[in-house]
Amino acid sequence: MDGKIVSLLIDSFWKILLPGLKITIPLTVITFAIGMILALFCAMVQITNVKVLSPLSKFYIWIFRGTPLLIQLFIIFYGLPKLGILLDAFPAAVITFSLNIGAYNAEVMRAAILAVPVGQMEAGYSVGMNYFQIMGRIVLPQAFRIAFPSLSNNLISLNKDTSLAASITLGEMFLAAQRIAARTFEPLALYCEVAFIYLIMSTILAKLQTWGEKKLSVHERREN
Amino acid sequence: MSMIELTNVCKSFGDGEILRGVDLQVDKGDIVVILGPSGSGKTTLLRCMDFLERAEQGTMMFDDETTDLATASKQTIAALRKKIGFVFQSYNLFANKTALGNVMEGLTVARKMHKKEAEQIARAALERVGLSDRCDYYPSQLSGGQQQRVGIARAIAMNPEVILFDEPTSALDPELVSEVLAVMKNLAEDGVTMIVVTHEMGFARQVATKAIFMDQGVVVEQGTPTELFDHPKEERTRQFIRKILKEELSENRQAEE
Ligand SMILES: Nc1ncnc2c1ncn2[C@@H]1O[C@H](COP(=O)(O)OP(=O)(O)OP(=O)(O)O)[C@@H](O)[C@H]1O
Ligand SMILES: [Mg+2]
Numbered sequence: 060m061d062g063k064i065v066s067l068l069i070d071s072f073w074k075i076l077l078p079g080l081k082i083t084i085p086l087t088v089i090t091f092a093i094g095m096i097l098a099l100f101c102a103m104v105q106i107t108n109v110k111v112l113s114p115l116s117k118f119y120i121w122i123f124r125g126t127p128l129l130i131q132l133f134i135i136f137y138g139l140p141k142l143g144i145l146l147d148a149f150p151a152a153v154i155t156f157s158l159n160i161g162a163y164n165a166e167v168m169r170a171a172i173l174a175v176p177v178g179q180m181e182a183g184y185s186v187g188m189n190y191f192q193i194m195g196r197i198v199l200p201q202a203f204r205i206a207f208p209s210l211s212n213n214l215i216s217l218n219k220d221t222s223l224a225a226s227i228t229l230g231e232m233f234l235a236a237q238r239i240a241a242r243t244f245e246p247l248a249l250y251c252e253v254a255f256i257y258l259i260m261s262t263i264l265a266k267l268q269t270w271g272e273k274k275l276s277v278h279e280r281r282e283n
Numbered sequence: 284m285s286m287i288e289l290t291n292v293c294k295s296f297g298d299g300e301i302l303r304g305v306d307l308q309v310d311k312g313d314i315v316v317i318l319g320p321s322g323s324g325k326t327t328l329l330r331c332m333d334f335l336e337r338a339e340q341g342t343m344m345f346d347d348e349t350t351d352l353a354t355a356s357k358q359t360i361a362a363l364r365k366k367i368g369f370v371f372q373s374y375n376l377f378a379n380k381t382a383l384g385n386v387m388e389g390l391t392v393a394r395k396m397h398k399k400e401a402e403q404i405a406r407a408a409l410e411r412v413g414l415s416d417r418c419d420y421y422p423s424q425l426s427g428g429q430q431q432r433v434g435i436a437r438a439i440a441m442n443p444e445v446i447l448f449d450e451p452t453s454a455l456d457p458e459l460v461s462e463v464l465a466v467m468k469n470l471a472e473d474g475v476t477m478i479v480v481t482h483e484m485g486f487a488r489q490v491a492t493k494a495i496f497m498d499q500g501v502v503v504e505q506g507t508p509t510e511l512f513d514h515p516k517e518e519r520t521r522q523f524i525r526k527i528l529k530e531e532l533s534e535n536r537q538a539e540e
Binding site: 176183201 | 333367369373376434
């Protein structure tokens, strides 16, 4: 490798990482959090079979799991202005990714809640607890533990998928790399570099997952 | 005057009539044993009493207050559940709580008791079932017998007037049955009122004040354990008793080998 490329890689590393820290990571964290709230809400209304809301949440999940994320981004950013709804790139990305990850996590949470034995719910009733107390203190904590690997998976995917926001002009890592590549005519080096940064992020998240799974499984382990 | 009086309890699942007008009286201090073939509605009856299942018809008189099982309000159900403890066939311990946490949960969360007081009561309850040294164990770290004893501690900690046991030992390995039965005998000696679905004839003979034979959703026959086991009046009862005695005999033989 000639020295020019090496110094380009070093030079551009911070220029790519900086938008990563300022946009990619916050975008991932914010949308995952909003998506989680959405997911829990949808899972609960489906499990308790709330009128209107339950079919509505099924419909929402059907749409957002069934269509490409890139097209969802385009509709919200480029399409909605037709209806007079003009959004900046960042809020448009937040809305799209939240709705998308929410749909996926809703299914994960629904399955996880259903996987907690119903007998524990009944035991809760028998000692006088009400539905919300049992859900909050007994069922959901266990459901989160069950869902944790799948949720982590979705988080890692989401982090990588935020690169799609480059296509709606959001200045995140991939767009930063694209710009440098266009200027320096070194697409191979720069796209490999940005891919490498995503790889590091994914690796860190995977490590966090392993650590979290250990923490969460305390009550699962048997002594001896 | 009975403490509990169930009248005409009816419950169906789909087309199947599971309980077809069950009547049952329980006095304070009674140990009522319910026997009956699989599917006769024993579990369903207990579950209707604790409103884990809604009966379609029937009343429950409890301490002179009569409740319509089909229409009872949330408040009435909450009040009755305070008086009723439930021990489940499959323990149903909260998997994310320690033994102590399992027993404290109802006290702190449902009864809004202070943590310190609840912990005292919970520790005492666990001591009563012989598990003082297992307070900090999670259910997955306990044997079946120990888990069921935590289940019993969880029920008695709430200080109910009656405890319903649904086949508390039938999910256990034979060598673990006796430790749970011993705990239940202790409770019986302390005068705790209990309704126990079980096929443990030895236990029934030793402690039960009343035995009830159910079949196809009705009470076929009731009496003292001696009356029911040794001098059953109904042919169905006779056949059933003979069958479980035979099973017990062959189990004992297997155990000896
Ligand atoms: N939730 C339910 N939905 C449909 N059918 C049910 C339900 N619960 C119980 N049943 C049916 O009701 C009948 C009585 O069940 P129940 O559990 O009360 O019997 P049991 O006397 O406790 O039997 P076992 O000795 O096997 O525990 C069974 O035929 C069972 O299939
Ligand atoms: Mg049963």
